[in-house]
Amino acid sequence: MNVVSADWVVPVEGEPIADGAVAIADDGTIAAVGFASELGEGERHEGCVILPGFVNAHSHIEYAVYAGFGDGLPFVPWIGMHVQRKEALDFDDMVAIAMVGAHECLRCGVTTIGDCSFSGAAALAAAATGLRAIVYLEVFGHDASALDRFHELHHVVEPVLSDRVHAGVSPHAPYTCTLEVYEACAALGIPQATHFAESGAERDWLVDGAGDWSPLANLLVPPPGETGIRLLADAGLLDQSLMAAHCVHADPDEIALLAAAGVGVAHCPRSNGYLGCGVAPLRELREAGVTVSIATDSPASTPSLDLFEEIRAAIVAARAREQRPDALTAADALELATLGGARVLGLDDRLGSLVPGKQADLTVISLAGSPFDPVEDPVAASILGGSPERVAATLVAGETRYSKGTSWLDSTRAARSARSRMLP
Ligand SMILES: [Zn+2]
Known part of the structure; x- marks a missing residue:
């Protein structure tokens, strides 16, 4: 003892x-x-x-050194820059960057992450550093063959899975995954994470095939004519095994659908603010009974994995939006960043x-x-x-x-070198 x-x-x-x-x-x-x-x-x-320990229910630690890339650009050139720069990296680079991200989480008092992972490197980094994680392996695509990628990534992470590091799947978003891909992911019967209702442009594309994303048409799945939340609800695919980041533009009916299905939401106010997406309807989500957490998203869209900054941004955003100083108290915010995160990840019987x-x-x-x-x-x-x-x-x-005082020079050096190769 x-x-x-x-x-x-x-x-x-x-x-x-x-x-x-x-x-x-x-x-x-x-x-x-x-x-x-x-x-x-x-x-x-x-x-x-x-x-x-804080529970950061939505991160991408493989992007820990992407800070500032394309700051202030509109979404289409911004995402283009990220895709292009990531091509300069190999898997070892991604592991080195994820190690820096995992260390940064621990330095910020985060003990558990729900991490959407492009390469599987996040699982290796979590296992190596002792960070607790659900690593949601990312898939994208038009049909169930998108799951081939899941199986490849699962093979990469399988040796490090444990009681502490779990694998999940992340059908990325309704604009990069068809309903068929979401169905195939749900059929795996493991924890799932996705991105919902992040921007107005997403809604314009999904519902009308129009708006700022039209130039990206060849990178996106065909517009289903419906928002992601409604599409999945109609297909019976919203349930407690799914968590969703953002939900900035969820309308009252969509919020009710999330609440009824038990879909947890990761509220990422800095990411949403820096990308000019808006302020999520935190009060409406909580009043409807949606399980909410506060999460950083990644340094690709937010300057850091610092959950203290994120929590304060959530407090400021909520109080400013509602014009009330009690819209989100410090105690409420702490609960969202600990027990709320554990609930969103389905781990509240053990954590939070x-x-x-x-x-x-x-x-x-x-x-x-x-x-x-x-x-x-x-x-x-x-x-x-x-x-x-x-x-x-x-x-x-x-x-x-x-x-306090711990530093991790080796992974920091390797990740810095990877970042320097991404710069023009
Ligand atoms: Zn994200």
């Missing part, structure tokens, strides 16, 4: 505990959560708050809060010397004042996978 303690423990399910402690069983699960005076001090983190029996995935945040010190409200202080630089330690299943 191991004990970690701090000035505060925030279980997310349950009230914050001053001078709290978490007892960790030998199998990496939480044995008890309570006062340090009862459980012992164990490893004491002075000036710190212990939170459940600090309760006995769940995995001991912990993020320790130091607030010493911050404007929030001495701490009045540990939730607001961690969410509004936290940053990767303030992460003292990140534990997955009770094991320390990051502690």
Whole structure:
């Protein structure tokens, strides 16, 4: 039995505990959560708050060094630049970049990712770094032969799959996958992730075959005459095994369909904002009973995998959109970034809060010397004042996978070299 303690423990399910402690069983699960005076001090983190590890339910860690590519370009030339630059990379480059992404997640206090993976490299990186992951292998195409790609990628990741790293499938989006591809993915019976209703241009293309994406017609599947959410709902393909990123342009009927089917949504406010897609209807999604999480998407569209920045962007976007300071409280935002992420990934029986029996995935945040010190409200202080630089330690299943000061020079060097070859 191991004990970690701090000035505060925030279980997310349950009230914050001053001078709290978490007892960790030998199998990496939480044995008890309570006062340090009862459980012992164990490893004491002075000036710190212990939170459940963040769950970033939508990332693409294989794009960890794509930051800034095509910033400010309209979507069509932007996506063209990404496709073209990615051609400069081989699989080893993608593994090196994914390693940097996985390390960056741990440095940001993220213990679990739901990652959409183009090459399978994300699974190798998660396994090597101890990050917990569902790696959704990406498929694109017109017919069920698109699944050939899934089977090839599955072969790549199979050796590293474990209790900690799971494989899923990601039919990329309704504009790159036909209904037939979605049906074939659903038939695999594994977790699925997709992108829904990201932009107005997506809707124009899917419904009318018109709009800004018309020049991309040869890269897209034929417009089905319907939005992705309605298309899949009509085909009976919306269910709890599916999670969807974005849903910025989901209308009230589509939100009701997502809620009724139990499709979880990864809210990615920075990605949506930087790409000029809009602000997702977070209040409407939550009021309808949709399970929502806060997620970064990738540095291809967002400057970083920093979930602290993402959480604050979600708070700012929600409060500005609703013109209410209580539209998304710090406590609500923390729940979306922990338990919400676990729910979206279907892992909330094991992750997302600090309760006995769940995995001991912990993020320790130091607030010493911050404007929030001495701490009045540990939730607001961690969410509004936290940053990767303030992460003292990140534990997955009770094991320390990051502690402040850790650097990973080898993978950083290889990934930097890969990025330099992508630049013109
Ligand atoms: Zn994405």
